[in-house]
Amino acid sequence: MTATGKAILLVEDNPDDELLTIRALKRNHILNEVIVARDGAEALDYLFGTGAYAGRDVSVSPQLVLLDLKLPKVSGLEVLQRLREDPRTRMQPVVVLTSSNQEQDLVNSYGLGANSYIRKPVDFEQFSEAVRHIGLYWLVLNEAPPVRRG
Amino acid sequence: MNGPPGQTGHADNDEGMDSGALALLKLGIDFHAMAAITSSEGRFTYVNDKFCAVTQYSRSELLGQDFRILNSGYHPKAMMKELWQTILGGQVWHGELRNRAKDGSFYWVSASIVPRVDPAGRPVEFITIRTEITKRKVAEETVAQLNADLQRRAAQLESANAEMESFAYSVSHDLRAPLRSMDGFSQALLEDYGDRLDATGQDYLRRVRAGAQQMGRLIDDILGLSMVTRQEMTHDRVDLTALAQLAIAELRQQQGERLVHWRIGEGLAASGDPQLLRVMLDNLLGNAFKFTGRREQAHIEMGRLGRVSDGVFFVRDNGAGFDMTYAGRLFGAFQRMHTTAEFPGTGIGLATVQRVILRHGGRVWAEAQPDKGATFYFTLPVVEDPS
Ligand SMILES: Nc1ncnc2c1ncn2[C@@H]1O[C@H](COP(=O)(O)OP(=O)(O)OP(=O)(O)O)[C@@H](O)[C@H]1O
Ligand SMILES: [Mg+2]
Numbered sequence: 200m201t202a203t204g205k206a207i208l209l210v211e212d213n214p215d216d217e218l219l220t221i222r223a224l225k226r227n228h229i230l231n232e233v234i235v236a237r238d239g240a241e242a243l244d245y246l247f248g249t250g251a252y253a254g255r256d257v258s259v260s261p262q263l264v265l266l267d268l269k270l271p272k273v274s275g276l277e278v279l280q281r282l283r284e285d286p287r288t289r290m291q292p293v294v295v296l297t298s299s300n301q302e303q304d305l306v307n308s309y310g311l312g313a314n315s316y317i318r319k320p321v322d323f324e325q326f327s328e329a330v331r332h333i334g335l336y337w338l339v340l341n342e343a344p345p346v347r348r349g
Numbered sequence: 350m351n352g353p354p355g356q357t358g359h360a361d362n363d364e365g366m367d368s369g370a371l372a373l374l375k376l377g378i379d380f381h382a383m384a385a386i387t388s389s390e391g392r393f394t395y396v397n398d399k400f401c402a403v404t405q406y407s408r409s410e411l412l413g414q415d416f417r418i419l420n421s422g423y424h425p426k427a428m429m430k431e432l433w434q435t436i437l438g439g440q441v442w443h444g445e446l447r448n449r450a451k452d453g454s455f456y457w458v459s460a461s462i463v464p465r466v467d468p469a470g471r472p473v474e475f476i477t478i479r480t481e482i483t484k485r486k487v488a489e490e491t492v493a494q495l496n497a498d499l500q501r502r503a504a505q506l507e508s509a510n511a512e513m514e515s516f517a518y519s520v521s522h523d524l525r526a527p528l529r530s531m532d533g534f535s536q537a538l539l540e541d542y543g544d545r546l547d548a549t550g551q552d553y554l555r556r557v558r559a560g561a562q563q564m565g566r567l568i569d570d571i572l573g574l575s576m577v578t579r580q581e582m583t584h585d586r587v588d589l590t591a592l593a594q595l596a597i598a599e600l601r602q603q604q605g606e607r608l609v610h611w612r613i614g615e616g617l618a619a620s621g622d623p624q625l626l627r628v629m630l631d632n633l634l635g636n637a638f639k640f641t642g643r644r645e646q647a648h649i650e651m652g653r654l655g656r657v658s659d660g661v662f663f664v665r666d667n668g669a670g671f672d673m674t675y676a677g678r679l680f681g682a683f684q685r686m687h688t689t690a691e692f693p694g695t696g697i698g699l700a701t702v703q704r705v706i707l708r709h710g711g712r713v714w715a716e717a718q719p720d721k722g723a724t725f726y727f728t729l730p731v732v733e734d735p736s
Contacts, residue, residue, distance in 0.1 A: 215530040222537060269522050298522040298529075321525060321565030322558075323533040 200207050204338065205262035206232040210242040210278065212270050219323065220265065220296070220348075223330040229338060231262060239273025242266070243281060246288055260291055263337045266313075268297040268304055276307055283312040383458065383479040389472050391416045393633035403458075403481055405451035419448040421455055437472060445482065457486040474515040504714040510579065517575055524568050531561040572696040574682060577704045582622035586732045588664065589617040592627050593651050596634045607647065609638065614652035619660060621709045626729075629705040632698040633664040633725050639692055640723065643666035660711070660731040679715055700729075 207224070211217045221233055236242035242264075244250035248257040268275035282288040284285075290330065294315040295308040308316050314337070317329050366374070378384055379397045383404075386395035393411045401408055404419060424447065432497060435442040442462045447455055458479035464472040535557045593613045601609075619626070634649065641647035644667060654661040671679075671686035678684040682700040706713040706727050717723035 213526055215533070216526065219529065219533040219537075222533070242517040298525045299518070319525075319529060321528045321532050321562050323529070325531070327530070 204231055205259070207338075208234050208236060208242065208245060208261040208264045210236045210239065210264065210266045210270065210275065212237050212267065216267070218317070219255060219326070220330070223323075223327040224334065225331050226327055227331040227334050229330075231338065234261070238271040241276060242270075242278050246291070247285070256259065257287060260288065262292070263333075264291060264293045265296050265333075266293055268295060268299060268308070273278045276311060277327040279308065279311045279313060294333055294337065378478065380543070381480070383477075383481070385416075385477050385479075387409075387416050387475045387477070389474060391475075394474065400479075403450070403456060404448070410451075413439075420448045421449040423447040423455075436462050436475060439464055439466045439470055439472065445486070446479075447486075456481055456483045458482060477714070513575070513579065517572055520568060521572055525565060528561045528565050528568075532558050532565075535561070567695060570695050571682075574697055574701055574704065577625060577628065577701050578708070580625070582625055582708060584620055584730075585623055587619050587621050587623045587626050589619055589626065589630065589651075590615060592623070592630050593617070593634060595627070596631045599631075600634065600638045604637075607642070608645065609647040611651060612648070612650040612652075614650075617651070617653055617662060618732050619662075619709075620732050621729055625705045625708065629702050629727075630664075632702050633727075636698055636725075637668065637723075639664035639666055639668075639694070640670075640687075641666050644668060644694065654726065657729055660728050661726060662729065663724050663726045665722065665724040670717040670719050670723050671719050672719050673717060676715055676717070680713065 205303065206327070207229075208265065209217065209220055211220060217235055224231075224233065236245055244252045245255070246257070246260070246264075248255040261347060266275045266278060270278070275297070279293060279295070282291050282293065292314050293312075295304075296317050296319060297304060298319050305316055315333065320326050320329070343347045370612075379399065383400040384397045385393060385400050388394050391393075393414055396408055396411050401411065404411070406414075406418075424608060428444075432442050432444070441464075442460075445457060446460050448459050449455055459482050460477055460479040463476045463478075465474050465476065466472050535554045539551060539554050546554070552680060590613055597611050599611070635653070637649045638647070641649065648665075648667045650663075650665045652663060652665075654663055669687065669692070675686060679686070680699045680703040683696040684700075685694065685696040687694075702725075703713055706729070709729050711728040711730070713725065713727040715723060715725050
């Protein structure tokens, strides 16, 4: 399986997890460009072309957003909520990726319209396997939603 | 608190009552209540015996004395102002007052103050009837105090729960992250630089990974245990036989070549939370399955002891058993009677079982002998007969 195409936006504040996630993507031959946002505010700036990303062509949306929940400044759930509220990003595929196995996180994530929820396991092999499934489904099998201009 | 207008004009006492009845009415009042009359300046001109008894003053001490000697300074100014406005306006005032007795102690009365006014409407004297209600007021105060205490405790408990909740949340997030780093980068080392490490070096890295993963499981177990305590529970009719069958169905998938004879009693039922009781049975039956792992023929039985109404159940096996000398520790978290080399596990199962049973108001205990098997007993509330 080799997937290329549009970028993946990885929203992750922990540098170790960032490295490991990128490693897991590579290991599974997912070669999309990875853009990293290190807190929720940066992620929103990227997606809506504001702040440091002012002027970015927002009609070019990431193929997939990998979203951690516990983030500085703006939480992952809040990012998700903002994405679903805006017609430009309503269809954006978002996979929540988090340490937590707390039921409330899962319920909240799906409630706010996450496409999928993956708990980062301690075992890297399991994590890599989960990333492989995400890649297969969201980058290869799943047709990207039509571009919407708001 | 003010009642209908008091007497205006002259007393007109013959409303169908003759003087004989009136005398008896006075007798009844003296028997029942404290009665007093004060002049318009507030000096006692009449007190009955009960009034003297409750205030602890003698009649001679009271007559001519200002009624304010009874004031306790307890009531807010606004209330006293309202009282005075009412009676000076010729109306009856009724309410509850705290007064001070001669020895300084306080007593409560339910009081009615009736002004007697002259033809111009000016009060000439005040007739008061009081009944002592100290006991009731003290009881009310105690109840109010207890309620306030209870509310404070409920608030404390709530905040402790919220704290626990956020603690569990951060444990599940933050404590796991460094473990992912340990495991992930050890794996990266093995994969990318494995050829530069000899077998011992690679073994060390594998141990780092195993350690990180073990700690990950421990964290999950602790969180699971705290869930059992925090989760809200229901009180349904729970079919324990059916729950046990579900647990067994899952265990059978791991059974492989093992010979296990399961015997689950029919119609076992209790009142409780199905989810929690499922967790409890999973652990007891799971233990029985695990600790019979070395038996050629495992026998695992679940049933009821004594009468249905006793609500005593048991899970019995013919497995490895254990020495009862150390049974006191059995239900503590991370307490084990066997090494992980003999039987794997973290020692959280029975702690979970105990919490579930305690939350149902029951008891759990064990009997065992090394190499002769173990029996775990537990009690649960029995189902009320619907008829
Ligand atoms: N049926 C049994 N037969 C023999 N020993 C038992 C049995 N059940 C429990 N024990 C002893 O009690 C200890 C504690 O049991 P517990 O279920 O808490 O932990 P565990 O089974 O070792 O690990 P875990 O349940 O967390 O996976 C066990 O390690 C074992 O030594
Ligand atoms: Mg166990």
